[in-house]
Amino acid sequence: MANLTITVPAEILKSARRRALEQGTSVNAVLRDYLSQFAGTQSAYAEAARRVLELSRTARSGRGKGKWTRDDLHAR
Secondary structure, three states: OOOOOOOOOHHHHHHHHHHHHHOOOOHHHHHHHHHHHHHHHHHHHHHHHHHHHHHHHHOOOOOOOOOOOHHHHOOO
């Protein structure tokens, strides 16, 4: 496991410690859980984007025979 050093204002750290204590945890555990979720979320977004691009390349659908003008699309 790697160590991480961060700098936060003293009042924020004090409040974070108090809140963590109320929840029966530690600031370290809160940060570890947050970073774990953050890293997982980012990789999930990247995987979703990759999948969408792959599907768009392999899709067999097209726009059909429709030919629209800008005015047709924005007619009210």
